[in-house]
Each structure stands twice: as structure tokens, then as C-alpha cells.
Amino acid sequence: MLTYIIKRALLMVPILLGITVLSFGVMRLAPGGPAEAQMDFSAKASAEARERLRKLYGADQPFYKQYATWLNKFVTLDFGVAFADGRKVKDKILERLPITLTINLLSLGLVLLIAIPIGILSATRQYSLLDRFTTMFVFIGFSTPSFWLALLLIYLFGVQWGILPISGIQSLDSTEFSAWGKLTDKAHHLVLPVFVSAFGGLAGFSRYVRNNMLEVMRQDYIRTARAKGLSENVVIYQHALRNALMPVITILGLSLPGIIGGSAIMEQVFGIPGMGQLMFQSVMSRDYNLAMGILVPAAFLTMLGNFLADIGYAFTDPRVRLH
Amino acid sequence: MNNTESFTAQTLHYLMKNRLAVIGGILVLLVFIISIFAPLFAPYNPSTIDIRNILIGPNLSHPLGTDDLGRDVLSRMIWGGRISLEVGFVAVGIATIIGIFLGAISGYYGGWIDSAIMRSVDIMLSIPTIFLVLAVIAILEPSIINIMIVIGLTSWMEPARLIRAEFISLKEREFVIAASAMGASDGRIILRHVLPNGLSPILVSATMGIGGAILLESALSFLGLGVQPPTPSWGSLLSSGKDNIEIAWWLSAFPGLAILITVLGYNLLGEGIRDALDPRQRE
Numbered sequence: 315m316l317t318y319i320i321k322r323a324l325l326m327v328p329i330l331l332g333i334t335v336l337s338f339g340v341m342r343l344a345p346g347g348p349a350e351a352q353m354d355f356s357a358k359a360s361a362e363a364r365e366r367l368r369k370l371y372g373a374d375q376p377f378y379k380q381y382a383t384w385l386n387k388f389v390t391l392d393f394g395v396a397f398a399d400g401r402k403v404k405d406k407i408l409e410r411l412p413i414t415l416t417i418n419l420l421s422l423g424l425v426l427l428i429a430i431p432i433g434i435l436s437a438t439r440q441y442s443l444l445d446r447f448t449t450m451f452v453f454i455g456f457s458t459p460s461f462w463l464a465l466l467l468i469y470l471f472g473v474q475w476g477i478l479p480i481s482g483i484q485s486l487d488s489t490e491f492s493a494w495g496k497l498t499d500k501a502h503h504l505v506l507p508v509f510v511s512a513f514g515g516l517a518g519f520s521r522y523v524r525n526n527m528l529e530v531m532r533q534d535y536i537r538t539a540r541a542k543g544l545s546e547n548v549v550i551y552q553h554a555l556r557n558a559l560m561p562v563i564t565i566l567g568l569s570l571p572g573i574i575g576g577s578a579i580m581e582q583v584f585g586i587p588g589m590g591q592l593m594f595q596s597v598m599s600r601d602y603n604l605a606m607g608i609l610v611p612a613a614f615l616t617m618l619g620n621f622l623a624d625i626g627y628a629f630t631d632p633r634v635r636l637h
Numbered sequence: 638m639n640n641t642e643s644f645t646a647q648t649l650h651y652l653m654k655n656r657l658a659v660i661g662g663i664l665v666l667l668v669f670i671i672s673i674f675a676p677l678f679a680p681y682n683p684s685t686i687d688i689r690n691i692l693i694g695p696n697l698s699h700p701l702g703t704d705d706l707g708r709d710v711l712s713r714m715i716w717g718g719r720i721s722l723e724v725g726f727v728a729v730g731i732a733t734i735i736g737i738f739l740g741a742i743s744g745y746y747g748g749w750i751d752s753a754i755m756r757s758v759d760i761m762l763s764i765p766t767i768f769l770v771l772a773v774i775a776i777l778e779p780s781i782i783n784i785m786i787v788i789g790l791t792s793w794m795e796p797a798r799l800i801r802a803e804f805i806s807l808k809e810r811e812f813v814i815a816a817s818a819m820g821a822s823d824g825r826i827i828l829r830h831v832l833p834n835g836l837s838p839i840l841v842s843a844t845m846g847i848g849g850a851i852l853l854e855s856a857l858s859f860l861g862l863g864v865q866p867p868t869p870s871w872g873s874l875l876s877s878g879k880d881n882i883e884i885a886w887w888l889s890a891f892p893g894l895a896i897l898i899t900v901l902g903y904n905l906l907g908e909g910i911r912d913a914l915d916p917r918q919r920e
């Protein structure tokens with residue numbers, strides 16, 4: 315088991331290196347760069363000033379040297395400064411992280427709260443009316459563009475009925491509110507973004523729980539549990555559910571890149587100053603340090619999620635270890 | 638079930654018995670026909686500007702209303718469907734060809750080349766697709782062709798994994814060993830003997846991939862990075878819908894509905910094909 319873990323951990327090194335090379339390469343191939351990013355703020359800068367900036371950020375060096383310099387700093391957790399405003403990448407990220415985390419954790423909670431019971435019910439009542447209904451819902455959920463759903467909800471709740479704010483995370487005059495007022499104000503702003511983020515995940519998760527549940531219910535130990543006279547509730551909620559939910563946890567790790575991608579679009583629609591928006595802006599303005607500072611830790615977390623999932627599988631299924 | 642029936646005929650038979658798959662197939666066909674014959678179905682020229690009829694809600698002469706330049710929304714949606722479908726098909730074609738090529742090499746030869754390709758898959762899957770797409774679009778400039786290429790280049794991983802798995806299980810089978818004993822070259826074995834027998838999972842992933850590609854195209858065009866106005870695609874129509882959301886709901890509602898219906902069709906059909914191909918479902 316230990317050799318498997320070590321082997322699997324060593325495999326992560328080339329993958330991580332590959333991730334950094336690929337994303338660094340893609341970012342550097344594009345026209346524009348540090349000089350151009352700052353020129354937005356000072357359009358009349360001379361060619362000389364441009365050259366100075368390029369030197370300052372090392373953009374005049376060959377690709378492999380730039381990469382080596384960047385990597386050297388990155389492994390010491392020095393993410394560098396953003397080109398656009400010269401602020402530390404780390405500070406910029408830490409400032410944006412809470413809002414994106416809040417939205418995604420709330421929506422994840424919502425998803426699990428709804429998807430697990432739905433998945434169990436449609437598995438234990440396969441082909442029932444409820445199962446058919448959720449199956450249809452799952453397909454529609456998979457096929458709905460999230461930004462379109464966001465637009466519709468913005469129109470209905472924000473424009474037509476005027477009961478929810480349509481953009482941002484707080485009201486313009488929220489500084490004058492009491493602490494309680496600020497909290498409810500924020501909650502108000504988060505209702506639509508959280509719901510929209512949850513919608514897509516809901517379909518996938520309930521399907522996943524259902525399929526796992528069906529798979530587990532076919533196993534011999536479930537038949538054994540029934541045969542020895544355990545009540546149906548004990549069989550389902552103690553024997554089957556535990557085994558069915560195990561792989562669900564691993565899916566959480568795998569869904570991380572999707573969460574970041576989804577946040578980019580969702581934050582753009584709702585005008586939320588979060589990580590997704592920051593990533594979008596940094597890629598579009600070729601702000602390498604910033605983009606890499608967001609991307610590489612995210613990719614690392616995804617890999618870590620994969621790693622833990624594989625270790626989990628190896629613990630439960632000895633066959634995995636042999637390969 | 639008649640045993641003499643071919644595998645394809647059997648699969649089709651099971652597909653037709655699946656009500657959701659049939660609904661999916663009808664949706665796919667409907668959108669396909671309307672897009673191909675767009676000039677016949679569109680009541681107006683999609684780019685005719687009519688400044689006397691700007692932002693008019695759905696009515697008898699314009700069933701889905703008009704946009705901020707007085708263009709007919711229904712006509713733009715019908716022509717936009719053409720673009721969205723084109724992007725979906727070509728992008729999936731690119732992804733499938735890359736996936737088959739890499740997956741076949743990986744599965745057939747194994748060893749270090751297999752490890753190298755599979756690690757590349759891991760790398761691609763760890764990076765959020767939207768990041769790669771955004772970064773590549775910034776290099777290539779947004780256009781319809783580039784969108785197809787970018788989506789294709791970022792979605793070959795699933796077909797590659799599927800083909801690899803098929804090759805690993807098929808290459809040990811007697812008919813493949815027999816072919817190689819008779820002196821067939823690697824290329825011939827891969828193309829003539831293994832590949833035709835390992836294509837069915839690809840059929841499912843390609844069908845559902847078209848839906849995924851249409852969604853991705855619409856998201857990119859929505860962000861202003863895909864199909865550029867005035868060319869209509871469902872995503873670029875939604876993008877202008879967003880700018881007018883407070884005054885003209887119909888600009889957002891209908892193009893999104895078209896995406897939903899089309900993607901739903903491909904997903905239902907793909908899932909139906911998966912079930913029809915799965916022998917465990919045939920009892």
C-alpha cells in the first residue's frame with residue numbers, strides 16, 4: 315500500500331510540471347504582456363518606457379529563462395505582482411477568494427441537501443413517477459446554459475418583480491446599514507448566484523447518487539442483509555447508502571476545475587468581484603503572474619483531489635494497487 | 638429477438654423502444670432540418686435592419702420580436718442555429734479524430750508512449766477548460782473557425798480514454814492475434830481490425846459532445862469571445878440579450894431555449910445509444 319501511495323505521489327510531479335509549462339506557454343504565446351497591460355492606464359507611454367517595463371518583468375528573456383525564473387519563485391510561494399496595478403498577486407487572490415468560496419460552498423451545501431435524498435428516492439423507487447420526473451429534470455439540468463438561466467432569473471426576480479438585486483454583492487448604500495442589515499443585504503445579493511451555481515450541479519449529483527445506489531443495491535451483501543431479516547430502512551440507509559456515497563466524495567475533487575470555470579461565467583453575469591472574474595480579466599489582459607497564481611494552485615488542488623480519490627479506491631479495492 | 642439480425646439492426650431496435658431517445662432523435666432531426674433549410678424557414682432576412690421596428694415584443698408579424706436594430710429574432714435564431722450546429726459538429730469532429738489517434742496509439746503500443754499520452758490527458762483535465770479556451774482565443778483572435786479549433790483541441794481527452802480502453806481489451810483477442818500472426822502491419826491491425834470493433838463508445842461520447850460543444854460555443858460567444866456580431870449564433874444572440882435584459886426579455890429567452898432544446902436532444906439521443914449498446918440492458 316505504501317509503495318502504491320509513493321508511486322502515485324511521484325506521478326503528480328510530472329503532471330504538475332506539465333500543467334505549469336502548458337499554461338505558461340499558452341499565456342506567453344499570445345501577443346501583449348506586462349507592458350501592454352500597464353499601457354491601458356498610461357496610453358502615451360513611450361517606446362522606451364515600454365522596453366523598461368518589459369525588462370523589469372523579464373519579458374525580453376527567452377521563453378525557457380522566463381519559465382525558470384517564474385518557477386523558481388513559484389515554488390517558494392512567491393507569486394509575484396500583477397502587471398495591471400503592481401499589487402501582490404497573493405493579496406489580490408486572498409481579497410477575492412472569500413466571496414467565490416462563500417457562493418460555491420453555499421451552492422454545494424444546497425446541492426448535497428437536495429441531490430442525495432432525490433438520488434436515494436429515485437434509486438429505491440426505480441421507474442416510479444418520481445424517478446421519471448427526476449430523470450427528465452437531470453437531462454434538462456445538463457442541457458441548460460447556466461448564464462441563460464441567470465438572465466431569466468435576473469429578468470423575473472430583478473426586473474419584473476423587483477424583489478432581488480441583479481448585480482454585485484452589496485447595495486451602494488450598504489456602508490450605512492447596521493451589521494444585521496449588511497448581512498441580510500449580502501444574503502439578498504447571493505440568492506440568485508448561489509441558486510444558479512447549484513442548478514447545474516444538482517442534475518449531475520442526483521444522477522450520480524442514483525446510479526451508485528442502484529449499483530450497490532445489486533450487490534450480494536445487500537441481498538444478505540435482506541435475507542437475514544433486516545428492515546428495509548436499515549438495509550437502505552445503513553448498508554447501501556454508506557457504500558453508495560463513498561465515490562460521491564471523490565467526485566467533489568474532480569469537479570474543481572468545473573467550479574472555477576463556472577464561476578468565471580457566473581461572476582461575469584452577476585457582476586460579482588470574485589476569483590472567476592479575476593481569472594477572466596487576468597487571462598484577457600495577459601497578466602501572467604496573476605493568471606498563473608490562480609490557475610496553478612487550482613490545478614494542484616484538482617490533482618490532489620484525484621490523488622486522494624485514488625488512494626481511497628486503493629484502500630477499498632486491492633486490485634487497484636497491483637496496476 | 639431474431640439472432641440473425643445484425644448488431645446495428647439490434648441496436649436500432651432497442652433505440653426505437655426507448656421513448657426518451659426517440660424524443661431526443663426527433664429534436665435533433667428537427668433542429669438539423671430547420672438549420673439546413675434556414676433560407677426557407679426564416680421569415681425575414683436575418684441582417685435586414687428596420688429602425689422603425691426596434692425592440693418590439695413578440696407579435697403576429699415578428700413571432701419572437703425584434704432586436705435593438707429592428708432585426709427579426711426568429712430569423713436570426715434560425716440562421717444562428719446553423720452556425721451553432723456547424724461549430725458543434727466540426728469541433729466534435731476535431732476532438733474525436735485527435736482522441737481516436739492518441740487513444741489508439743496509447744492503447745495499442747502501451748509502455749512509455751502510453752504513459753506520456755495518459756499524463757497529457759491528466760494535465761489537460763486538471764486545467765479548467767475555460768482557461769485554455771480563453772488563452773488560446775487571445776492568441777488566435779475570435780472567429781468561427783478558431784472557435785471550432787479551440788473547442789476541438791480542449792475536448793479530445795474523453796474519446797482518447799475511451800478508445801484506449803477499447804484497444805487494451807481488444808488487442809489480446811484471438812482475431813487480432815491471428816491478424817498479426819498472418820503478418821499484418823501495425824497500421825493495418827489498428828485501422829482494419831481493432832478500430833472498427835472499438836468505435837461504439839465513441840458514438841456515445843461524440844453525440845453528447847456535440848451538445849457540450851454547442852454549450853461551450855454559446856458561453857464563449859456570450860462572453861464576447863466566440864462568434865462575433867453581426868453574425869448570429871445562439872450565444873452571440875444571448876450576449877446582445879444580456880445588454881437589453883431590462884427592456885427586452887425576448888432577446889434572451891428564445892435563443893437560450895433553442896440551445897436548451899438542441900443540447901437536450903443530443904443528450905437524450907446519446908444516453909439512448911449508450912443504453913442500446915449496453916448488453917446488460919438487453920434482457
